[in-house]
Amino acid sequence: MNYNPLAQSLNAELSANGCCVLDMLSEQGKAIFFPRKGILGQGAEAKGSDINATIGTALEDDGSPLVLDCVLKSLNLPKQSFLYAPSFGNPDLRKAWKELDIKKNPTLATKKFSNPVVTAALTHAISCAGYMFLDAGDEVIIPDLYWDNYELVFENARGAKIKTFNTFKNGGFDTEALKAALAASKSDKKVVLLNFPNNPTGYTATEKEAVEIAKILTECAAAGNKVVALLDDAYFGLVYEEGVTKESLFVKLVDAHENLLAVKLDGPTKEDYVWGFRVGFMSFGFKGATEAQLKALEDKAAGTVRGNISNAPSISQKILLAAFQSPEYAQQKAEKYAVLKKRYDIIKQEFAAHPEYKDAFEPMPCNSGYFMCIKPKGVDAEELRQKLIKDYSTGTIMLSGLIRVAFSAVPTEKLGKLFENIYNCVVAMKA
Structure with a gap:
């Protein structure tokens, strides 16, 4: 495949200094890029110009968005909320969500990971991850008790194959089955999806199990495999028992090994009770990642969003940002x-x-x-x-x-x- 020069530049970053993340990407993941020289890039360059005829929005003569009053009166929001959000997401919301991730996962404060890229809710984040990391015929390893929408996202849309392993053993998570599933996979690229709290069972790994899961994935990476850990954190924080891990597996995997890429897929949908807002996030991390490499992954994620839906809803992002900044x-x-x-x-x-x-x-x-x-x-x-x-x-x-x-x-x-x-x-x- 002939790659766009912008994609080539991102790919060069992801293979620099012995980095193996490029080998984890699908063909489409390698080809995708954020169009910094296209309409969005040119529009950004023209921002602040006295006359700006770049972006496809409609403005009043005073420069404010041209909005129907019957729409505006139903929302207690400024007119700016009606404009497009960037494909990366509202920058203030991205910053706020990263700060919240660290607050909810205190161990992340000492670790390096990307800024989150905004998606149209968590299902879209999972779909974007499939686009970036799965080719037709690739396997994605998942516990056998899983959300049935994974089948549409990975098998129907991507042509990948779901390979399952036993979820429970002796009243807890079957870590031995996970290890066996990784060993049984014939590919040296292992894409694993783990969802805690789990849908449908409502189970989260205990702290002991979480340590063992991280050990298994790290050992798999140390054996020379390229491991992509997709972490569906849709219900994060809703833990009701002692001894259950309170932090995301992302904490234990984000700097576990150079061959292990941790991808955190999360959002406010379930944990902040805003099901219809359709806002989610993708964050990336791996051991030894440079700022340029993390930025390259952000660009590829934003390019995936741009090529699919252009951007997530601006109004939802504005409302969420106001909520996160509220003292209540x-x-x-x-x-x-x-x-x-x-x-x-x-x-x-x-x-x-x-x-x-x-x-x-x-x-x-x-x-x-x-x-x-x-x-x-x-x-x-x-x-x-x-x-x-x-x-x-x-x-x-x-x-x-x-x-x-x-x-x-x-x-x-x-x-x-x-x-x-x-x-x-x-x-x-x-x-």
């Missing part, structure tokens, strides 16, 4: 966390108060997030899901033979009834 942000976030933690605690109390439930279903390991899963005993999970809707007016999700319960969406006073309905339904089906 931390307290209000803690209050919402308490709501979910209370529901989680009530579920544990319900199971303790109803030992008979064990005859109908087995709760899967859960300690965090929005969800938990149960494994029905003696009945088909899909038939159970359908009967719960028909006879008990109770909606759940069936995934991989399990029933996923989004306790995040169930009023606190209805949690007891929810599991009572599931128990009664299983008993009725067995009868």
Whole structure:
């Protein structure tokens, strides 16, 4: 493939001084670049000119955005919020999110990693990662209990192949299965996706398990493999038990080895309860990374965004930035966390108060997030899901033979009834 000179320049940075990150990129990842000499670059050069006829926006004669009053009156925002955001994202929001990442993961304060690039929510960040790192036929290694949208993103859209390994063993994360899956992969490029708290199970690795996961991936990289660790941190921070790792795996992997590229995929969607805002982030890090190399990865990520959606919503970014800068942000976030933690605690109390439930279903390991899963005993999970809707007016999700319960969406006073309905339904089906 003939690469654009701008892509060639980025690729040169990613292979300089023995860096192997270029070998981790897909063909499209190698070819992508941010068009600094195109419309956006030329527009940036003209910024501040007395007459600026570069960017495709519409302005009033006073220079303010030309906006419909009926749209403006529904939003308590300045007119500037209606303009395009950069493909890299609002620079103030990028800075604020990096600062929040460090605050939420204090160990990151001593580590070097890229500035986050803004995407149109976390699914788009995952899709961009697929674009950058996966060619058709490449494998992406994922636990066998995973969010089904990964299939659309990686297999249908990229032509990659999902290879799964056993998620749980003895009530915890099966680190041995992860190690075996890496060993079984015939490629020397290992793309691994880990999602904590996990969707669908609501499980986060314990601190001991997190250390072991990092050790396994680092040893795989030290053996000469190129390891790309995609970390889906959609539900980050929603941890309800002691002993569970409080920091992202990104902390342990961001400077673990020269052959290991850590890619943090996160955003406010779930952890800040703004599902419809559609804002996410991509951050990169590897041992020995230079500022120029991290900037090259940012450019490739921003080029991927530019070539796909141009940029993420400006209004959402403005609102989020204002929220993050609000003195009330931390307290209000803690209050919402308490709501979910209370529901989680009530579920544990319900199971303790109803030992008979064990005859109908087995709760899967859960300690965090929005969800938990149960494994029905003696009945088909899909038939159970359908009967719960028909006879008990109770909606759940069936995934991989399990029933996923989004306790995040169930009023606190209805949690007891929810599991009572599931128990009664299983008993009725067995009868």
